[in-house]
Amino acid sequence: MTSSNRPSISFEFFPTKTEAGHEKLLNVARQLAGYQPDFFSCTYGAGGSTRDRTLNTVLQLDGEVKIPTAPHLSCVGDTKAQLRELLNLYKSAGIQRIVALRGDLPSGMGMASGELRYANELVEFIRAETGDHFHIEIAAYPEMHPQARNFEDDLANFVRKAKAGADSAITQYFFNADCYFYFVERVRKLGVQTPVVPGIMPITNYSKLARFSDACGAEIPRWVRKQLEAYGDDMQSIQAFGEQVITEMCQKLLAGGAPGLHFYTLNQAEPSLAIWNNLGLSR
Numbered sequence: 001m002t003s004s005n006r007p008s009i010s011f012e013f014f015p016t017k018t019e020a021g022h023e024k025l026l027n028v029a030r031q032l033a034g035y036q037p038d039f040f041s042c043t044y045g046a047g048g049s050t051r052d053r054t055l056n057t058v059l060q061l062d063g064e065v066k067i068p069t070a071p072h073l074s075c076v077g078d079t080k081a082q083l084r085e086l087l088n089l090y091k092s093a094g095i096q097r098i099v100a101l102r103g104d105l106p107s108g109m110g111m112a113s114g115e116l117r118y119a120n121e122l123v124e125f126i127r128a129e130t131g132d133h134f135h136i137e138i139a140a141y142p143e144m145h146p147q148a149r150n151f152e153d154d155l156a157n158f159v160r161k162a163k164a165g166a167d168s169a170i171t172q173y174f175f176n177a178d179c180y181f182y183f184v185e186r187v188r189k190l191g192v193q194t195p196v197v198p199g200i201m202p203i204t205n206y207s208k209l210a211r212f213s214d215a216c217g218a219e220i221p222r223w224v225r226k227q228l229e230a231y232g233d234d235m236q237s238i239q240a241f242g243e244q245v246i247t248e249m250c251q252k253l254l255a256g257g258a259p260g261l262h263f264y265t266l267n268q269a270e271p272s273l274a275i276w277n278n279l280g281l282s283r
Contacts, residue, residue: 044103074103083116083122126165140158140170171197200264
């Protein structure tokens with residue numbers, strides 16, 4: 001929880017490829033800013049492929065929209081000199097939060113390239129370079145990272161990242177609150193007290209969600225999948241059912257002690273705000 005004992009609420013965006021997409025992103029951000037979230041975050045493409053667009057988007061959201069914005073920073077494909085340059089840029093611009101990730105491997109790249117190979121090394125590097133300037137977020141995978149050998153290895157990896165100097169964690173999205181509670185219980189037993197904020201993915205389009213979930217290892221429960229399949233192309237029913245399912249899961253998460261919610265917006269405001277309003281989280 002934040003200092004006022006209310007859940008921390010944050011929203012994630014991805015940098016766009018077109019000017020029209022960027023204008024839409026800024027409009028969505030301004031709409032969400034009216035709800036006074038704790039921060040925004042902005043993703044970083046595979047192998048740093050959106051480095052400049054991420055930088056520009058973060059500086060604009062933080063400077064113009066006036067919501068603290070955390071850039072994603074990944075070590076795959078970047079040298080220490082490139083990472084140091086980015087950290088100095090963000091620090092001089094007054095950015096105070098970073099989401100530190102290993103990052104996705106670009107297609108065709110086998111093992112991670114670059115001087116740092118794992119997220120725990122990136123966290124250590126940020127701390128060594130900038131001290132306590134940045135609040136460092138790391139990723140958590142309640143249903144296991146899709147490239148992990150097994151659940152125990154993945155837990156050990158999370159513990160390494162947390163103990164390297166992380167302040168808090170954001171999870172991959174999931175649709176089963178019990179997997180979140182079990183993950184938090186396990187890392188607490190391993191001596192990690194780092195706050196773990198659930199990542200929330202609103203359900204708006206079943207075919208895209210199924211494809212994305214299969215790729216990132218997020219399980220859609222059979223009963224949810226079958227109901228969404230039954231709606232076919234009835235987008236209104238899909239969205240209404242999705243809103244209900246996610247709202248009820250968020251209620252369970254918050255009631256069970258989750259310190260906040262991090263919404264994966266896909267650069268849209270309405271789906272996340274519908275859940276926010278259902279939860280009565282208005283500032």
